[in-house]
Amino acid sequence: MVFLPHSSTGQLATIPDDIPISEFMLNEKYGRLAHDKSSDPYTCGLSGKTYTSRQVVERVDHIARGLAKEFGWSPNKGTEWDKTLAVFSLNSIDMLPFCWAVHKLGGLVSPANAAYSAAEMKHQILDSKSQALFTCVPLLPVALEAAAMAGLPRNKIYLIDVAPQLLGGAKPPTEFKSLTQLLEEGSTAPALEPLKWGPGEGARRTAFLCYSSGTSGLPKGVMISHRNVIANTLQIVAFDGGFRDDFARARGLETFKEVGLGLLPSSHIYSLVVINHSGPYRGDQVIVLPKFDLKSYLASIQNFKITGLYLVPPIIINMLRSQAECSKYDLSSVMTLFTGAAPLGMETATEFLKIYPNVRIRQGYGLTETCTVVSSTHPDDILLGSSGILLPGFEARIMTPENEEVTAYDTPGELVVRGPSVVLGYLNNEKATKETFEDGWMRTGDEAVMRVGPKGTEHVFIVDRIKELIKVKGLQVAPAELEAHLLGHPDVADCAVIAIPDDAAGEVPKAIVVKSASAGSDEETEKSIKKHVEEHKARHKWLKGGVRFIDAVPKSPSGKILRRLLRDQEKEARRKAGVKL
Missing domain, CATH: 3.40.50.980 (Rossmann fold)
Incomplete structure (x- = not known):
């Protein structure tokens, strides 16, 4: 079964393939809102400095x-x-x-x-x-x-x-x-x-080289073409177009222009395309913040009357746990909360709506390798826990481990997608490119199910990750990268890195270590191992989940680490300890 975009999501415009992103974003000829009718595209949320x-x-x-x-x-x-x-x-x-x-x-x-x-x-x-x-x-x-x-x-x-x-x-x-x-x-x-540029050159030329761990292994350069970014921008605009037009008409406006939050790192594909390209293309204003600080974040919403929040789940959880501070600010301008990079739990969404009942919660799904959004919650078709419906131009299949197509709803398998924003491949890594991309299709490494929502539309639900990536505050951590680093420590004979749940970050890495013969006590060795990571890796890769010592890392006959077994062991240990799962 191939799941096609629902007709109500809008028609996808012709995607130009002979121009750079700069021409597409700055020339009204290609559909962007007229410059004299646009809001200031980028405004600093701290200084107030802005550009028309x-x-x-x-x-x-x-x-x-x-x-x-x-x-x-x-x-x-x-x-x-x-x-x-x-x-x-x-x-x-x-x-x-x-x-x-x-x-x-x-x-x-x-x-x-x-x-x-x-x-x-x-x-x-x-x-x-x-x-x-x-x-x-x-x-x-x-x-x-x-x-x-x-x-x-x-x-x-x-x-x-x-x-x-x-x-x-x-x-x-x-x-x-x-x-x-x-x-x-x-x-x-x-x-x-x-x-x-001649025809097709925008589809062949790389515009951004973003680094991702892909479905496995160490960070790889993802080659994103000009046409990829242009395509996903047009897909997002087509998907939201009808709703925005209706919203404008209901308020007697010629067009609806959002004031969006530009807090998420611009290096991340979510921010790069969804916030920094789609917004200005349709005449929106982006309030740019350099990094997350609760007070400056809340002050920006109040001072600039932000209508659209683009967040990741840890920030949403931070708001829920900081209501004393949040209540000091006027957040009534917020109409929509869009979340991505990691799944937002239904319980968290429900808790948020109890405090902010007038905010529409939308969730999107995508990857660096799809140049962002594959599916998204439509404002008129919200189903909490769902990653929404496919954007115009995207097709999806659910595949079993035996590479057979799943033809029934509510049956899990790997999500495989095809669309105009699927990227060119990985830089200088033919093996990883062949494993991930084939005939325009991209293996996401994510386990998903298709489920029919109350409005009869097909919703994508991300169930679990087949790939081994750990998501810390929406940022990727590749176990293989940390494992390779840990094996350089003299006290580590063998190791595995897995994700464990964390209220603030969503997930954090935990090291499962076999000590070398020369290692000291567990306490001394754990301290030394953590320091070894902290001195060489970004903060989100630190072993906040701790270190556990075992006699042998479980592996398959081919040598593959059985991480699921390790995760199950951790889950059982937490259950016995009375930790909320």
């Missing part, structure tokens, strides 16, 4: 000219792999204009998680072969260490402006050229020739 839609167009042009002058680039010379820039920064209102300027030159951007350690950032610089690194003052020490490890010269490091509140009154070091300087230099530089 027209100013963004001008800034992109000037930054592109500045980059061309700085690096000797020309739009129609070389490929995107000759013009690759890494970005390691907190959220900023300059982030997307910078990305589009690179795209205007035919280059590509590799965004990195702001929580990365120097070793992790070094891997991405080297793997992506980035020619320069754009960072911000708060992350500069880590960026410098990573660049030194990767052999990237200091003069190839540039600074992106962030809210002054993050600098504590300090002045940015003058040693490093800023994006603002590049923009100023570009404002007097010669105009750029337009990109001359």
